[in-house]
Structures are given as C-alpha cells and as structure tokens.
Amino acid sequence: MATDRSDRRSTDDHGHDVIDPLYVGIVTVSTSRAAAEDPDDPGGDTIQECFEAEGHEIRERVLVRDDYSSIRTAVRSLVARRDVDVVLTTGGTGVTADDVSPEATSSLFERDLPGFGELFRSLSWEEVGTRAMASRATAGIAVDTPVFCLPGSTGACETACEELIVPEAPHLVGLATRHQQDATDQSLSAYQSE
Numbered sequence: 001m002a003t004d005r006s007d008r009r010s011t012d013d014h015g016h017d018v019i020d021p022l023y024v025g026i027v028t029v030s031t032s033r034a035a036a037e038d039p040d041d042p043g044g045d046t047i048q049e050c051f052e053a054e055g056h057e058i059r060e061r062v063l064v065r066d067d068y069s070s071i072r073t074a075v076r077s078l079v080a081r082r083d084v085d086v087v088l089t090t091g092g093t094g095v096t097a098d099d100v101s102p103e104a105t106s107s108l109f110e111r112d113l114p115g116f117g118e119l120f121r122s123l124s125w126e127e128v129g130t131r132a133m134a135s136r137a138t139a140g141i142a143v144d145t146p147v148f149c150l151p152g153s154t155g156a157c158e159t160a161c162e163e164l165i166v167p168e169a170p171h172l173v174g175l176a177t178r179h180q181q182d183a184t185d186q187s188l189s190a191y192q193s194e
Contacts, residue, residue: 026060028041043151046158046161052165077103087148088148116139144179
C-alpha cells in the first residue's frame with residue numbers, strides 16, 4: 001500500500017481533497033492497563049474495528065498511563081510520522097485529577113477543531129443524558145495531522161468514530177495536508193528536532 005499521501009490523494013463527489021485509505025495511530029490512556037502484564041484495550045479495539053471496517057489501516061497502537069508527559073510524547077511521536085494521517089486517543093477525558101488527555105493533546109494543536117467536541121457531546125446527550133457534560137473530548141490539528149481525544153468507553157469510541165470521525169477524517173486529512181501537495185513540508189523536520 002502506498003505510504004506517500006500524494007498516491008492516496010483524490011477528490012470526492014464535491015471536488016474536495018480526500019486521503020483514502022487513511023493510516024491511523026491510536027493511543028490508549030490508562031494507568032491500570034499500562035501496568036498490566038497482558039492488558040485488554042476495548043477502546044482501542046473499537047477504534048481499530050471502526051476504521052478497518054471502512055478500509056483504513058492501523059499503523060501503530062500505543063498504551064500509556066494517565067500522565068501528561070507520556071500522553072504528549074506518544075501523540076507527538078505519531079503526528080511526526082509521515083505514515084500516520086490521523087491520531088486518536090482514548091481515555092483520560094473526564095474530570096478526575098488524572099484525566100489530562102485533553103491538556104496533553106491540545107498543547108500540540110496548531111488549530112483547534114471545536115466542532116468535534118460540540119457534536120460529540122450532542123450525540124452523547126442522546127445516549128447518556130446529562131453525563132455528557134463531563135466529557136472533555138476534543139480535537140485539533142497538530143503537524144498537519146487531525147488528532148481526536150476520545151473517552152475510554154467503547155460506546156463513546158464507537159459513537160465518535162462511526163458518526164463523526166471515520167466519515168469526515170479523509171476530508172480533514174486532505175484539507176490539513178493540501179498545502180504539502182506542491183511544497184516541501186518543512187514543519188515536520190523542524191518538529192522532530194525539538
């Protein structure tokens with residue numbers, strides 16, 4: 001399969017840039033799972049299944065503890081890779097003291113995608129009622145890569161992926177990387193040297 005995005009770039013029925021298939025990175029955030037010898041990862045599994053069902057490819061899955069630096073480092077290493085188009089984290093979006101995924105990921109964002117969190121909480125309201133307000137799911141663009149920060153529950157991952165992310169991510173990646181089509185990507189090499 002072609003690694004270069006230009007080999008996977010096309011336009012949709014409306015003439016919008018799309019990248020298809022997508023290459024995906026998944027970061028699962030869970031201190032208890034990271035400490036386990038043979039951890040399960042239902043949130044990461046759900047994300048993988050949703051993307052693979054639409055013909056996309058998972059390039060990397062990482063499991064880290066609920067720690068700002070660990071989360072940021074994992075996401076940063078994935079967005080710096082040329083063979084990863086979109087990154088999703090699962091876990092750590094609630095309101096407890098160790099729920100720092102939104103802060104760790106958004107520190108990397110060059111541009112926010114506030115509509116994702118708004119739409120996700122709206123969909124969550126239909127499923128879990130007022131508890132939807134406790135979700136701090138967020139998204140943004142880091143090094144020309146859409147990054148989505150999801151809750152850890154399989155239901156939340158399924159809703160976010162099936163209803164919002166998988167249908168729109170090829171277009172978002174196309175838009176976020178369009179400037180690279182005829183130019184050298186200087187930001188990636190500069191980003192990796194930090």
